[in-house]
Amino acid sequence: MPYLTDLAAVARKTSLDVIEVPGWETRGRGEMSDVRAVVCHHTATLNRTDDMPSLPTLINGRSDLAGPLSHFGLSRSGKVYVVAAGRCNHAGTVQNPSWGNSHSIGIEAEATGTDSTWPEIQMAAYAQLCRVLADHYGLSVSAVLGHKEVADPPGRKIDPNFDMTAFRLRVSALGGAPAPAPVQTTVPTPPPVPSPASTPGSASWWSWVPSLPWFEGETEGTGGATPVARRGDRRAGQDVLPLYLSGQALNVRRHLDSLRDFRRDEFGSQPARPSEGHVQAVNALLAKLRRPLITAVERLERAADAAQTRPTEVRLSRAMSMKTQAHDLVRATERVWDFYFELFGQRQSAFGEWLDACDRITLDCYQHVFMHLGVERSIPAPPPFCYMRTGFSPATFRRGIPLRRLGRQLNPFPLVQLPYHRMVNPWTMGAILHEVSHNLQNELQLEQAVPSSIGRHVRAAGVPAPVTAIWVRWNREIFGDMVGCMLGGEAFISSLMDVIGRSPAQSLGYSPHGVHPTPYLRLFLSCELLRRMGFEERARELRRAWTQLYPSPRGSSMPPQLLATADRAIPAVVDAVCYTPFPSLGGKALRDVIFFEPRHQAMIEEAGRRLAKGIDPGVVPERFMIGAVRSALDRRLAEPDRLMRNFYVQLARR
Numbered sequence: 233m234p235y236l237t238d239l240a241a242v243a244r245k246t247s248l249d250v251i252e253v254p255g256w257e258t259r260g261r262g263e264m265s266d267v268r269a270v271v272c273h274h275t276a277t278l279n280r281t282d283d284m285p286s287l288p289t290l291i292n293g294r295s296d297l298a299g300p301l302s303h304f305g306l307s308r309s310g311k312v313y314v315v316a317a318g319r320c321n322h323a324g325t326v327q328n329p330s331w332g333n334s335h336s337i338g339i340e341a342e343a344t345g346t347d348s349t350w351p352e353i354q355m356a357a358y359a360q361l362c363r364v365l366a367d368h369y370g371l372s373v374s375a376v377l378g379h380k381e382v383a384d385p386p387g388r389k390i391d392p393n394f395d396m397t398a399f400r401l402r403v404s405a406l407g408g409a410p411a412p413a414p415v416q417t418t419v420p421t422p423p424p425v426p427s428p429a430s431t432p433g434s435a436s437w438w439s440w441v442p443s444l445p446w447f448e449g450e451t452e453g454t455g456g457a458t459p460v461a462r463r464g465d466r467r468a469g470q471d472v473l474p475l476y477l478s479g480q481a482l483n484v485r486r487h488l489d490s491l492r493d494f495r496r497d498e499f500g501s502q503p504a505r506p507s508e509g510h511v512q513a514v515n516a517l518l519a520k521l522r523r524p525l526i527t528a529v530e531r532l533e534r535a536a537d538a539a540q541t542r543p544t545e546v547r548l549s550r551a552m553s554m555k556t557q558a559h560d561l562v563r564a565t566e567r568v569w570d571f572y573f574e575l576f577g578q579r580q581s582a583f584g585e586w587l588d589a590c591d592r593i594t595l596d597c598y599q600h601v602f603m604h605l606g607v608e609r610s611i612p613a614p615p616p617f618c619y620m621r622t623g624f625s626p627a628t629f630r631r632g633i634p635l636r637r638l639g640r641q642l643n644p645f646p647l648v649q650l651p652y653h654r655m656v657n658p659w660t661m662g663a664i665l666h667e668v669s670h671n672l673q674n675e676l677q678l679e680q681a682v683p684s685s686i687g688r689h690v691r692a693a694g695v696p697a698p699v700t701a702i703w704v705r706w707n708r709e710i711f712g713d714m715v716g717c718m719l720g721g722e723a724f725i726s727s728l729m730d731v732i733g734r735s736p737a738q739s740l741g742y743s744p745h746g747v748h749p750t751p752y753l754r755l756f757l758s759c760e761l762l763r764r765m766g767f768e769e770r771a772r773e774l775r776r777a778w779t780q781l782y783p784s785p786r787g788s789s790m791p792p793q794l795l796a797t798a799d800r801a802i803p804a805v806v807d808a809v810c811y812t813p814f815p816s817l818g819g820k821a822l823r824d825v826i827f828f829e830p831r832h833q834a835m836i837e838e839a840g841r842r843l844a845k846g847i848d849p850g851v852v853p854e855r856f857m858i859g860a861v862r863s864a865l866d867r868r869l870a871e872p873d874r875l876m877r878n879f880y881v882q883l884a885r886r
């Protein structure tokens with residue numbers, strides 16, 4: 233059986249659309265030995281809208297794994313793509329040689345792997361395809377396996393993210409060849425086993441299910457599926473309640489066990505995978521969430537036991553209440569588990585390398601700041617972790633604050649959320665520096681010191697108290713801009729202008745409770761700092777452009793006093809944040825901790841020239857790479873796409 237050139241013909245025995253990918257008959261990594269199993273996968277591709285976005289990857293492979301990656305691709309709408317006829321790189325290391333690439337047919341179904349529900353049309357197609365393959369190659373339904381079931385070590389893989397036991401039931405329900413007799417049974421009296429062929433169209437097809445070998449396998453040992461009352465069992469009628477009760481406890485216990493710790497290697501071996509520190513921090517959080525849950529499950533188990541022994545109304549009602557409680561807790565834990573599963577899983581996608589590059593920039597900022605404090609302090613770990621979302625604005629979640637999406641648990645490490653459109657335009661990623669600065673304000677214990685310094689300085693400049701209060705209210709966002717500007721230089725301000733330069737109504741708009749300064753004022757603040765950093769001319773140019781864009785601030789909704797005193801307040805704010813010594817910095821001012829001088833700008837521009845040519849920019853601090861790609865773009869040194877690619881390549885190379 234060298235190449236499985238009949239795969240397309242077999243797939244056409246279903247009612248599905250079958251598309252032959254050109255060249256499939258000769259595609260493969262050598263010959264198959266034989267067919268002993270069908271292994272089901274999901275693609276875990278982020279794109280959740282297209283029908284089969286992973287097809288090119290299935291054909292050609294990934295940077296870390298040569299294609300073809302499966303024999304079949306199964307689209308969201310249930311179309312079957314025939315990709316290859318030879319051996320495919322789909323199973324990896326397996327627990328039983330019969331499940332390996334030489335002996336198994338791989339099906340990759342398009343799915344993110346994080347959505348808990350699958351389109352019914354796709355599941356129905358999945359079952360049909362497995363049915364005809366099992367029939368054609370003379371396999372029992374027990375040979376239809378999930379990658380998560382065959383991978384070695386167990387737990388290495390999680391795909392597909394549906395219940396394989398239920399799935400095999402569905403494949404069995406489609407009829408086909410009779411299921412083989414059980415190899416071994418742990419039940420003393422053999423139950424009557426009507427063959428599926430003898431009950432065509434019967435609604436009770438499930439009655440013979442317990443005889444399938446895979447089912448027996450799962451009921452052995454400690455864990456197991458919910459016990460099923462067998463037809464013909466003498467006491468079946470009386471057994472319903474105890475079986476039901478023990479089944480409820482078992483289901484929740486298994487659900488709890490499935491929310492296990494993460495392992496770093498299950499997110500790949502590529503450099504972009506999450507660090508051990510991040511994985512352990514999440515596991516520690518999960519362990520904490522599991523504690524009350526374990527207690528609840530144990531309570532349910534005891535209540536179910538008690539109700540089985542003597543099913544009084546009180547005991548039964550207690551068991552059911554315990555079930556609800558345990559179930560609610562397990563679901564809450566699952567939401568947290570799922571959040572990190574998605575976050576870590578992104579590192580295995582095509583964007584893993586980009587996110588890794590962003591992590592390196594944030595770490596560089598941390599290192600630079602902590603190395604130059606006036607006191608000895610180690611860099612807080614784990615460092616910030618970047619992830620991608622669609623949407624307009626970047627955001628950050630600081631370490632140690634209770635997060636709603638974590639069920640009010642404390643966030644174990646800073647998260648930096650980056651919009652997709654920023655990542656495709658890396659020259660707009662000055663935003664990373666702003667978001668990192670929000671985290672630094674807390675890590676440097678400046679949450680109180682900065683607003684009170686702003687209050688003192690602005691008041692001392694003769695600004696009325698109500699207006700001073702506005703500047704104090706804006707302290708966090710001002711800190712983000714000031715520190716971002718010191719970390720990245722003028723490129724930070726250009727990047728800021730991209731964001732805050734909007735319609736006059738928006739850019740001049742004032743919100744009485746907003747945390748961001750009126751965009752119009754934000755630019756003048758950054759320019760004032762840039763001027764004092766030694767870039768007087770550049771600051772003047774930027775200010776001039778800004779005044780041309782917004783020539784008449786009088787039409788703004790800002791309180792008149794705020795606008796009238798802004799010229800006095802702005803230098804005072806810059807003084808208060810950047811040039812005032814703080815005890816937590818070891819008596820230094822931020823401007824003495826963060827270095828950025830004209831020579832650094834020259835270094836950035838040189839790195840930009842090298843980036844445009846695709847040559848190694850040398851040892852330039854990672855945070856300067858944003859300015860480098862920006863200066864190369866502004867000077868039109870290369871096509872934007874080439875610049876973007878080189879930006880990520882050079883950061884990943886470090």
Ligand SMILES: [Zn+2]
Nearest residue numbers: 666670709712
């Ligand atoms: Zn911000």
